[in-house]
Amino acid sequence: MDLHVVTDLEDEPGGLESSLVVRTDFSDQAAWLRTQTALMQPGRLGEDAQDDGDEDFGPALTFVDHPRFDGFTAQQFVAEVARMRLSRNHLFFADRRAQIDDDHPVVALDLEKDAPGGEENAPGRSFRVRAYEVGSVGANLSLINMDFREFADATPDGVFRGFQE
Template identity: 40%
Template sequence: MSLPEPADLTSLVLRTDFADEPTWEAVRAALDAVDAYPHATCVAERRFADARVAELVAWDSAAPEGERIHYVFLADAAALADPEHPLLAVDLADEPGRTFRVPVRWFPDVSANLSLANMDFAEFADTADEGDGTYRGFGED
């Protein structure tokens, strides 16, 4: 199975939990509202229900070189349950399977820098809180 390609200069946000439609819509609305520019290509296809990190890594690595997406953000059960909606960021290229969480509030910063290759995945992952693995900006509150 191949992963959908995000729109230009956006990041793929893949819905993997289908238990709560209103919360998914709230996450989508929050992603749209957090910045004046679009940063997310949201995909809610049931074929990705409960997809695991290892599966995503395998699917992306099986894609032809020019069709690989390098990273993805998951709207999983944990992201939908938490009021901050911390999406699970998954590295598919440099350190396949490495993850960190990013609340919607900081999603535009992460997405923009990754989509422009201004920063790499590890720079954000290395800054994530050691306790809960969540990126909350570079020394910001």
């Protein structure tokens, strides 16, 4: 598995099509490695796939692994991204829960400043995404095929597990 790992938030580490996954818990290196492995597993491309909707693809992810992000919260990321003037509309972060739960549900964080819908769509809205769905969610958000709100609204328990048919 070829991992792209950087040590800071950047606009172009893997291109803007690559979603950032930031490590925020440094208590267990083995758990972090398991999380990275789970996140890099191919996922379904979805209904718009060329081959009947079940084509597998590897997620476009760049991992940010630096202790300065230890314990970072959603609001700290929103402030840091604004301070750095990054062009990203989302990022994922892997906290303790993401690293120890079997589904590795990372936090998806909305960074879009001009989202329609007022305060409910302001930067900082978040939900969890199980590892298998991260590639699809990240690709759709990066390419602006879907809004953050569409995914967030499909998480009645706070964890996105895919759209129900």
